[in-house]
Amino acid sequence: MKTRNWKVALAGECMLSRPFAMHEEPEFLKVGELLKDADVTYGHLEMNFADYDELTWPARGQGIGSFMMSDPEIAKDLKWVGFDIMSTAHNHSYDFGPEGLLATKKYMKDAGIVTAGTGADLELASGPGYVEKKNGRVALVSTSSGNQHFMWASLPKGGLRGRPGVNPQRLNFEFMVDGQTAENLKDFAKKLNIAKAPKHGRPGSFGIQIPGSQQWGDPDSFFVGDRCEIISRCHQRDLERNLRSVDEARAMADLVIVAHHFSVSDGPRGDTPPQFVRQFAHAVIDGGADIYVGHGWHRTLGIEIHNGKPIFYGLGNFFAQSEFIQRVPYDSYDAWGHDVDRLPMLTPAAHPLHPGLDTPSDTWWSSAIIQLEMDEHKVKRILLHPVEMGRDSTPQANQTRRTGKGEHHNTEGRPMMAQGEDAVRILDRYRRLSEPFGTKVEIRDGVGVIDLQ
Incomplete structure (x- = not known):
């Protein structure tokens, strides 16, 4: 039987609220070239898509956070830039309840992008998504840790329908x-x-x-x-259910990706993945997955090779445009301390209004497009192509691309290829955080390289 070689592209958390297919800067077009230069391209959708007349009201009230909803037409731009398959299980999946969750699935399907991790009940949310590619069939299992109880999908019972929601890993x-x-x-x-x-x-x-x-x-x-x-x-029953989905994917597809969104940590979010994340990542690789990708902290984390297969503990952001969400509900203004008795006078330009944007961050605005070269189910080489979203990766997060002329400078948030010292800083972070896992990242001509041959 002929050996199947794979070229896979991975990108991080897409919080996007602006169309982007009209842009043509060389540093941006290179992003699309890298995403398309693969047998299959994966990303994480940290956004919902719906027309507002499809929605009722925000389902989530408590907590500080953005309410992630955007124009469904933008899903077509994700397809245009090269995405084939995307995870949709995250802590914002239920921001607008079942209507927003199911509309997101619909518009992604209409755009030609396969999704996994959410669904009309627990069986559908847990099941793999499959995309047919020239090189073979690719499966994605997507799950989320840290969601509140009412966001978990459930099974039908006692004549009651199952609850739409996320595939949980409690x-x-x-x-x-x-x-x-x-x-x-x-x-x-x-x-x-x-x-x-x-x-x-x-x-x-x-x-x-x-x-x-x-x-x-x-x-x-x-x-x-x-x-x-x-x-x-990991909650044992959820772990066993997710491993059954991995086993199904292994039997039904030629390449298996597992995406894990986690918005919780063992104490403050740092640069080390929590214990439950390492437990889950090792379990799914041992259970038949070929690639594990983690996200949720909006920062890049280290890379581990486990039994010849890659574990990416934190992909980081790829689009960072929550500042431009146009319809912001009451709850966001209230959570950020704005005077909601003056609600008609408040606008989406109010600041602060979104987590991660109220203080400088050297990790929010950068990540990498990851290219994997695989021989059947073993990774041979990993390339890390650094990208930035309009601020540099220094602690001051100096702005390089802005939108608007207001007192608070909004950052454009679109990925472009990082250059010079900024590219080296982005890659050096991967190098430092991967060393404890025994993974050696070399920086060659502005690209991170992990050779495993």
């Missing part, structure tokens, strides 16, 4: 504390009358139910150890 957190800390916590819980036995946890664990989180159920679980540590693990 988590279990435990907190190991030393003996003195445990005594302090128990005393704290006793004095406030918030001690409650946890539903999960090892024998001897104790729980604390923080007021305000009671609506979400299980108390936090603590146990005594020799140090203080946050321990995160």
Whole structure:
């Protein structure tokens, strides 16, 4: 049987709200050339598409965050630039409820892009998406960690329809504390009358139910150890269901990609993936996936090669245009502290209004187009082509491309090939964060190279 060689292109989180197919700068056209120079091209859609007369109201109220909805015509530009298959499971999938979620699926299909990770019920949300390419059939399994309960897809039962939503990969957190800390916590819980036995946890664990989180159920679980540590693990039933989807994809396709969106972490978001992410990534690779891609923190993270297959823990942003979302609901203004009693006077130009844009960030505005060369199911070489979205990758995030003439400078947010020192900084971050996983990234002529032959 002839060996099947693959050339795969991967791009990060697409938060896009502006058409872009009319642009023709060489640094932008090169982006499209790299995406199209592949047997299959994947990206993550961190956006919803719908006409506003298809929607009822925002389904999510609490929390600080953008409400990600844009013009369905932009889906056609994603196809134009080269995307074949995209994940849609993320913490914004349910921003506009079932109507927005299902409309997004519809408009992506109309544009000719296969999606996975959301659906009309849990079976459809969990199932792989398949795209037929000249070189073979490609499958995508997409899941999300950190969504609230009402965003999870469910199965039909008792004459009731299943709930549309995301394919969840839930988590279990435990907190190991030393003996003195445990005594302090128990005393704290006793004095406030918030001690409650946890539903999960090892024998001897104790729980604390923080007021305000009671609506979400299980108390936090603590146990005594020799140090203080946050321990995160995949919810076993969700893990088993997602592994069944990977197994189906392996049997039904020639190349399997697993996309995992995670908006939670083991403490503050840093440069190291959480324990549950590493557990999930290794499990799906061992279960038959060829490529694992992670996203959700809007920053690039390290690269690991596990059993000859690549794990990309953080793809970072690829489009960063949430500043240009035109219809912003009441909840966003309220969450960011604007005077909602003056709501008719507030506009989408108000600042701050979107996470990640209120303070400088050297990781929000850059990532890479990743090209993989694979021999059957083993990766031979990985190329990292750095891109920027209108700010440089210094801690000050100096603006290089802006839109508008207001007091707050909006950043264009469209990917273009990074140049010079900025390109080197972007690639050096991959190099530094991949070293702990034993992955060597060399920088050659402005491109990151991982040779595995």
